[in-house]
Amino acid sequence: MTLSKNIAILGSTGSIGQSALDVVRAVDGLNVVAISGYQNLELLVRQAQEFKPQYLVAADADAGREFDFPDLPGTEVLYGSDELERIAGLPDVDIVLAAIVGIAGLPSTYAAVEAGKTIALANKETLVVAGHLITELAERSGATILPVDSEHGAVFQALKSGKHSEVSRIILTASGGPFRDFTAAQMKAVTVEQALAHPTWDMGQKITIDSATMMNKALEVIEAKWLFAASPGQIEVVIHPQSVIHSLVEFVDGSTLAQLSPPDMMLPIQYALTYPDRVAGPSPKLDLTQAMNLEFLPPDIERFPALELGFDVARFGGSTGAVLNAANEAAVRAFLNQEISYTDIVASCREILDQHNFEPHPTMPQLIAADQWARQEMSKWMVA
Ligand code: NAD
Ligand code: MG
Numbered sequence: 001m002t003l004s005k006n007i008a009i010l011g012s013t014g015s016i017g018q019s020a021l022d023v024v025r026a027v028d029g030l031n032v033v034a035i036s037g038y039q040n041l042e043l044l045v046r047q048a049q050e051f052k053p054q055y056l057v058a059a060d061a062d063a064g065r066e067f068d069f070p071d072l073p074g075t076e077v078l079y080g081s082d083e084l085e086r087i088a089g090l091p092d093v094d095i096v097l098a099a100i101v102g103i104a105g106l107p108s109t110y111a112a113v114e115a116g117k118t119i120a121l122a123n124k125e126t127l128v129v130a131g132h133l134i135t136e137l138a139e140r141s142g143a144t145i146l147p148v149d150s151e152h153g154a155v156f157q158a159l160k161s162g163k164h165s166e167v168s169r170i171i172l173t174a175s176g177g178p179f180r181d182f183t184a185a186q187m188k189a190v191t192v193e194q195a196l197a198h199p200t201w202d203m204g205q206k207i208t209i210d211s212a213t214m215m216n217k218a219l220e221v222i223e224a225k226w227l228f229a230a231s232p233g234q235i236e237v238v239i240h241p242q243s244v245i246h247s248l249v250e251f252v253d254g255s256t257l258a259q260l261s262p263p264d265m266m267l268p269i270q271y272a273l274t275y276p277d278r279v280a281g282p283s284p285k286l287d288l289t290q291a292m293n294l295e296f297l298p299p300d301i302e303r304f305p306a307l308e309l310g311f312d313v314a315r316f317g318g319s320t321g322a323v324l325n326a327a328n329e330a331a332v333r334a335f336l337n338q339e340i341s342y343t344d345i346v347a348s349c350r351e352i353l354d355q356h357n358f359e360p361h362p363t364m365p366q367l368i369a370a371d372q373w374a375r376q377e378m379s380k381w382m383v384a
Contacts, residue, residue, distance in 0.1 A: 002028070002029055003027070003028065003029030003030065003274060003277060003279060004029045004031070005029065005030055005031065005094045005095055005273065005274075006031050006033045006092055006093055006094045006095070007020075007024070007030055007031065007032055007033065007093070007094065007095045007096075007097055007273060008032075008033055008034035008035075008055075008087050008088060008090070008093045008095070008096045008097065009021070009032060009034065009035050009036070009097045009099060010034075010036045010057075010084055010087070010088065010096060010097065010098055010099060010100050010105070010108050010109075011036060011037070011097075011098070011099035011100035011101065011105065011122075011123075012032075012035035012036060012037060012044065012047055012099070013035075013036075013037035013038070013040045013043045013044050013047070014037075014099055014100070014101060014204050015202065015203045015204045015207075015265070016097075016099040016122045016148065016204075016265060016269065017035075017037075017097070017099045019264075019265045019266050019269055020097055020099065020269045020273070021047060021050075021051065022266055022282055023266050023269055023270045023273060023281060023282060024051065025282070026281050026282035027270065027273075027274065027279055027280075027281050027282075030273055030274075032051040032052075032053045033053050033054050033055065033090075033092060033093055034053050034054065034055040034056070034057065034087045034090075034093065035047050035048060035051065035053050035055075035056055035057070036056070036057035036058075036059050036084055036087070036100075037057075037058065037059065038058075038059045038060050038063070038100075038104075039060060039063055041058060041063065041064065041067045041069075044056060044058070045069065045070060045072070048072050048075050049072065052073075052074050052075060053075055054074070054075065054076060054092075055075065055076050055078055055083075055087055056072065056075050056076070056077050056078065057078045057079075057080075057083045057084055057087060058077065058078070058079050058080075059080065059081045059083075059084055059100075059104075061079040061080035061081075064077075064079040064080070065079055081104070081107065081108070084100075084107070084108035084111075085107050085108050085110075085111035086111075087108075088108045088109070088111040088112035088115065088117065089111050089112065089114065089115035089117070093117060094117070094118060095117065095118045095119070095120055095272075095273060096108070096109070096112035096117050096118070096119050096120070097119075097120045097122065097148070097269070097272075097273070098112065098119055098120065098121050098122055098123040098126065098148075099122040099123065099148070100123055101123070101125075101204055101206050101207070102123075102125050102206060102325075102329050103125055103126075103129055103325060103326065103329065103371060105123035105125060105126055106123075106125065106126045106129060106130060109121065109123055109126040109134070110126070110130070110133075110134065110137070110364075112143065113134055113137050113138050113141060113143040113145070114137060114141055114143075115141065115143070116141040116142045116143045117143055117144075118143070118144045118146065119143060119144070119145050119146065120146050120148050120269070120272035120273055121145050121146065121147055121148055121149075121272075122148040122149065122269075124149055124219050124220065124222075124223040125219070125325050125329075127222065127223045127226045127227065128219050128222045128223065128313070128321045128324065128325045129321050129322045129325050129326075129367055129371065130321070130322070130364065130367055131222065131223075131225065131226035131317075131321060132226075132317065132361075133363075133364060133367075134226070135226055135229075145227065146271075146272040146275055147223075147227055147268070147272065148265075148268055148269055148272050149220060149223060149268065150246045150247075150263075150265065150267075150268045151172045151173060151220055151224075151246055151247040152220070152223060152224060152227055152228075152247070153246065153259070153267075153268035153271055153272065154173075154245075154246035154247035154248070154258070154259035154268075155170055155172075155224065155227075155228060155247045155248075155249055156227070156228075157259050157271070158247070158248065158249035158257035158258065158259060159228065159249055161249070161251070161255075161257050162249075162251045164228075164229065166251050166252050166253075167228075167230070167234065167249060167250070167251060167252070168234065168250045168251060168252045169234055169235075169236055169249070169250040170224055170228060170230050170234055170235050170236070170247070170248075170249055170250075171236045171237075171238055171247060171248040171249070171250065171256075172217060172220055172221065172224060172235065172236070172237050172238070172247050173237075173238055173239075173240040173243070173245050173246060173247050173248070174214060174216075174217045174237055174238070174239055174240065174299065175198075175199060175200045175201065175211065175239075175240065175241055175242075175243045175263075176214075176239040176241055176297070176299075177198060177199070177211045177212040177213075177214065178194060178195065178197055178198060178199055178212055179194075179195075179212055179303075180239065180241065182303070183303075184302070184303055187303065187342065187343055188341070188342070188343055190212075190341075190342035190343075191342075192335065192336055192338065195208070195209050195212040195335070195342060196208050196209070198211055198212070199241070200241075200242070200243040200263045201243065201263055201265075203265075205332075205336065206329070206332050209332045209335060209336070209345070210328070210332065212342075213304070213306050213342075213345050213346050214299070214304040214306045214307055215306040215309070215310075215328050215345070215346065215349070217237050217299075217306070217307060217310065218306045218307055218308075218309050218310025218311075218313070218324075219310060219325070219328075220310070221235050221237065221307075221310040221311060221314050222310055222313050222314050222321055225314045232311055232314035232315045235311075235314065237299050237307060238296050238297070238298065238299070239295075239296065239297040239298070239299050240294065240295065240296055240297075241295055241297075242263075242292070242293070242294055242295065243263035244260050244261070244262065244263065244286070244292070244294060245258045245259070245260050245294060246258075246259050246260070246261065246268070247259065260286055261283065261284075261285070261286060262283075262284040262285070262286060264283055264284055266281065266282055266283045267281070267283035270282075270283065305346050305347075305350065306346045306349070309324055309346070309349055309350060309353060310324075312353070313353075316358070317360070318358055318359050318360040318361065318362060319356065319357075319358060319359040319360075319362045319366065319367065319370040320353060320356070320358065322362070322367040322368075322370040322371045322374070323352060323353055323356045323370050323371070323373070323374045324349060324353055324374075325371070326370070326371040326372070326373075326374035326375050326378075327348060327349040327352040327353065327374040327375075327377065327378055328345070328349050329375075330374070330375045330378035330379070331344070331345040331346075331348050331349060331378055331381070332345060334378065334381065334382050339382040339383055340381050340382055340383070344381055348378060348381045352374050352377045352378065355377070356370065356373065356374065356377075357373075
């Protein structure tokens with residue numbers, strides 16, 4: 001059997017996008033037909049020169065038009081985020097790797113689902129905001145959504161050992177981030193630099209801050225609910241500082257299955273791209289000849305209140321995901337710009353979520369409106 005898949009990598013200049021290209025370099029039969037980036041256009045050009053995709057999308061149309069693109073034989077240069085949606089549905093695209101960060105990734109992911117594609121989903125925000133619409137749409141269109149998030153990739157693999165009705169718990173592991181052992185008082189003084197230094201994972205800025213606050217795990221609880229049709233009561237979080245066990249599934253008979261590998265995103269990306277096949281690739285392997293401890297600790301909700309927000313949104317559904325996601329995106333940006341403190345990230349999200357006008361069955365326009373309302377509310381938290 002030879003692998004032959006045409007992949008559109010939306011967000012190829014990001015951390016996931018670059019790791020995906022590392023996989024493509026090492027695995028035969030993965031052909032890159034489209035790449036996209038927002039601002040780092042020099043890198044996007046280098047990627048086009050190396051991978052010779054049919055399409056390159058400069059998603060920020062203004063930055064793209066100002067940029068002096070060199071001649072790229074065989075590659076059509078496109079401008080603006082609308083083009084991402086078109087690319088996601090092209091007939092010669094087999095897999096869309098949704099690797100744009102934040103709600104900016106929603107329209108193109110939606111378009112890929114609508115076109116019935118296989119989506120390798122890194123952009124968890126799409127499911128957090130619009131999980132009910134995306135899963136309904138995928139059922140209608142026949143689209144397949146494969147997780148790229150390492151935890152969900154682990155759960156996806158473990159779930160193959162039993163039936164849906166035989167699952168008792170989905171246990172998501174979390175490294176605990178750089179502030180795992182910080183006291184509440186220490187958390188108040190956290191700087192941007194400290195929050196950007198993750199102990200086990202090297203990732204984009206937004207998810208790195210989300211990992212520090214554990215909002216990332218909150219978003220992943222919501223993501224797990226939609227990906228695996230799980231009830232929120234079945235999902236649990238455990239702190240596992242080494243990030244070697246990427247998650248676990250417990251079945252009704254008491255058997256628990258885990259997936260292990262060194263902390264590196266190439267493996268979950270590759271698994272989604274080559275699924276249902278497994279092929280040799282560039283990911284590091286576990287070395288069990290070296291002594292290694294695997295620790296598990298319960299999460300501390302008092303010091304990491306973001307987790308509770310994730311379970312609340314998983315339970316209430318409706319418009320809550322759009323509000324939490326938007327409040328968090330705006331709060332993370334404000335924190336990085338030193339406009340709010342570290343502890344205000346989650347405090348503001350909690351207040352905005354509690355104040356919002358709940359809509360149980362929102363349409364896409366209602367979700368967008370909820371998103372915009374939450375961002376507006378967030379601006380009240382910023383120091384002038
Ligand atoms: P990143 O910031 O490194 O990259 C984001 C990509 O999106 C870049 O290509 C950027 O150019 C593009 N982009 C940014 N704003 C855009 C906009 N408005 N319109 C179009 N494109 C835009 O982020 P990342 O760490 O690679 O994360 C990408 C997604 O994958 C996120 O949803 C994140 O939660 C998820 N994820 C990341 C990791 C990881 O290890 N980095 C792990 C699991 C899940
Ligand atoms: Mg993850």
